[in-house]
Amino acid sequence: MVSTGQIIAMCIAMLLPLLVAVVFYILIHRRSSKIEAGMPGAIGYGILGFLWQELIYLMLIVILTNFVWLRNLMSNNFALTAVVYGLLCSIFVALGLYWGTYLTNQKQRSLYRSATIGLGFGIGNIGWYILATYSMSLYYSIQINAGTFAKSEELKASILNTSAMSMYMDALRCILLLLIYTGVALLLGKFYLEGNKRAAWGTPILVQFFISFTNALVQEYLPAMAARILFYAVLACMAAVSVWTLLRWLRTGQVVLGRISEKK
Helix, strand or coil, X not given: CCCHHHHHHHHHHHHHHHXXXXXXXXXXXXXXXXXXXXXXXXXXXXXHHHHHHHXXXXXXXXXXXXXXXXXXXXXXXXXXXXXXXXXXXXXXXXXXXXXXXXXXXXXXXXXXXXXXXXXXXXXXXXXXXXXXXXXXXXXXXXXXXHCCCCCCHHHHHHHHHCCHHHHHXXXXXXXXXXXXXXXXXXXXXXXXXXXXXXXXXXXXXXXXXXXXXXXXXXXXXXXXXXXXXXXHHHHHHHHHHHHHHHHHHHHHCXXXXXXXXXXX
């Protein structure tokens, strides 16, 4: 039987990240609604940007792993593997965010909509890794408890052995990434509207590469639990900086980068 605690955790894991997304959407929309429309469309571009870049990235990974010589080379070289996969992931994340920023600024240039692209991108990540997974797990859990489950025993065992804590941790990761992507999109939008394309591309690439490489590094050299705690601590620090930047921008109309403060 799937415990009540597990079922509650599945529901919270799906709803909590979306609730955070709604809160930040309201914060941005409250400031932008007096100036412009188009925020829902920006959310849509962000979601689509995540989906197509994720699909192409995963297909490319499958293709690359079919080359035996490349698979053998990477299996014996952690640094090369971490760098290659980190760069690929970073480039595709940058493509997804830049694509959305470009489209949403075609008719009317807007830093509000640009930031909202990152919010949509984070929602796409939530849908891909949380909603798609735990909605099916919840459905199968109901079947298991009702005695009507007809899938494989491996799937059943996987659901039964998934702890509530791991579900909460998955939700926390998606929330942190949502906040980071929104902050990155704000900076990307700022640079894009200023015509600084090098910085517009470089910001998401550097941020995502740092996330991917750090994750690979701690998993390689630390025990599983210690690696997870340290990685989440890094994400939390990055998310805190992102939230501070976003809230200050919404309050003052300024995007602050170190000692540089630019008017919106």
